Amino acid sequence: MRNPLRSEGEMFRLVGVVVVAAVLIFFGAWINTWVGVAVAVLAVAALVWWLMQEPVPGAADPAPRLASGTPAGTHRVLVVAAPGTSSVAVPDRATDVVVVVPALASATEALTGAVDDRRADAERTSLALARALSRDGRNVRGEVGADDPVLAVEDTLRTFGADEVLVVGDEAIADAIRARVAVPVTRA
Amino acid sequence: MVAHAEAHLDHHGEHPPEPHYSSRISPSILGMYLFIGSEIMLFGAFFTAYFFVRVVNGTPWPTPPFHLPVYLAFLNTCILVTSSFTMHWSLQSVKRNNPWGLRAGLLLTFLMGLTFLITQVAEYLRIGFNTSDGSFPTIFFCLTGLHGCHVFVGLTILLFMTIRAFRGHFDAEHHHGVEIGGIYWHFVDLMWILVFLTVYVL
Numbered sequence: 001m002r003n004p005l006r007s008e009g010e011m012f013r014l015v016g017v018v019v020v021a022a023v024l025i026f027f028g029a030w031i032n033t034w035v036g037v038a039v040a041v042l043a044v045a046a047l048v049w050w051l052m053q054e055p056v057p058g059a060a061d062p063a064p065r066l067a068s069g070t071p072a073g074t075h076r077v078l079v080v081a082a083p084g085t086s087s088v089a090v091p092d093r094a095t096d097v098v099v100v101v102p103a104l105a106s107a108t109e110a111l112t113g114a115v116d117d118r119r120a121d122a123e124r125t126s127l128a129l130a131r132a133l134s135r136d137g138r139n140v141r142g143e144v145g146a147d148d149p150v151l152a153v154e155d156t157l158r159t160f161g162a163d164e165v166l167v168v169g170d171e172a173i174a175d176a177i178r179a180r181v182a183v184p185v186t187r188a
Numbered sequence: 189m190v191a192h193a194e195a196h197l198d199h200h201g202e203h204p205p206e207p208h209y210s211s212r213i214s215p216s217i218l219g220m221y222l223f224i225g226s227e228i229m230l231f232g233a234f235f236t237a238y239f240f241v242r243v244v245n246g247t248p249w250p251t252p253p254f255h256l257p258v259y260l261a262f263l264n265t266c267i268l269v270t271s272s273f274t275m276h277w278s279l280q281s282v283k284r285n286n287p288w289g290l291r292a293g294l295l296l297t298f299l300m301g302l303t304f305l306i307t308q309v310a311e312y313l314r315i316g317f318n319t320s321d322g323s324f325p326t327i328f329f330c331l332t333g334l335h336g337c338h339v340f341v342g343l344t345i346l347l348f349m350t351i352r353a354f355r356g357h358f359d360a361e362h363h364h365g366v367e368i369g370g371i372y373w374h375f376v377d378l379m380w381i382l383v384f385l386t387v388y389v390l
Contacts, residue, residue, distance in 0.1 A: 005221060008370035012276040015374050019269055022381050029389045036390045 065182040081168035083121040100145040101126040102152040251324040271300035294350040
């Protein structure tokens with residue numbers, strides 16, 4: 001559905017369409033009030049149908065891939081793991097690691113905002129993985145991410161430049177992340 | 189929204205990250221959406237009252253012996269719709285780096301909005317009924333008055349936009365203030381068309 005409030009231009013376009021509808025309603029009401037009401041109902045239905053049919057501007061364009069950089073002499077790894085993951089191995093050359101665990105919630109939980117338990121699960125996992133990885137002397141921190149693994153990676157890459165992304169999960173998630181970030185993505 | 193388990197990392201050599209919004213909508217646009225959403229609910233409450241008075245209770249509209257100045261309201265509608273065109277022209281002008289088009293567009297929009305409001309006040313003074321004359325006048329003044337308040341707010345926004353335009357605050361790259369104000373002005377225009385159709389035409 002095309003969002004008519006997206007910009008001033010879109011809003012102006014909507015004004016134009018509504019003016020045309022208003023003229024039709026005006027003439028309908030000239031004949032009889034109920035004819036005007038009928039025209040108004042039809043106009044609203046047509047307007048909704050039109051907005052539903054309209055393509056969203058830019059929706060067909062591929063989303064820009066997020067690039068990331070790191071300081072010289074470091075090798076930074078961003079690990080994305082599902083809640084409950086017990087262990088993960090990172091490359092030996094990794095100097096800095098961030099473990100991000102998405103707070104995966106069901107649709108009902110997300111809609112009702114009942115995500116506290118899911119966030120607590122994610123935090124427990126991120127703490128455990130961060131502790132395990134920091135034993136090798138690396139700089140490690142754990143984070144709770146968004147409920148979408150791709151978004152969680154995007155969010156983290158904005159504050160943590162990474163040389164690679166390590167996915168503890170299935171290939172589909174890795175592919176989705178590859179489509180959105182310009183950083184090597186591998187599966188653990 | 190980030191829980192740090194262990195923070196040992198330093199960010200030496202990194203530039204500050206650019207702002208990131210997970211919703212992928214800029215905060216100002218989102219704010220305008222929420223504002224317009226609340227406005228729709230506010231107008232919706234008054235339209236519901238209109239529906240109950242006119243349809244459920246079957247109150248004649250307008251209740252005899254009163255008459256609504258449809259012609260005057262139609263002229264006012266034309267003025268407000270035209271102001272949407274000048275608003276759009278002003279934004280197109282600034283996008284093409286035409287500051288005088290922007291200024292002229294905003295000034296015309298402001299003047300037309302002011303004309304609309306003055307005409308509405310004049311209409312109130314001569315309409316011949318008051319809120320104490322029954323449910324029809326009450327709803328009439330509530331709906332048109334609520335919209336008039338929005339026009340006043342829109343005019344205030346337009347005034348600031350116009351002053352800023354004359355001071356050269358906007359250019360082809362930086363005109364967010366005009367964009368946001370334009371969305372609001374078109375919204376006010378749309379609401380008037382709805383009010384005009386329901387109160388004066390149907």
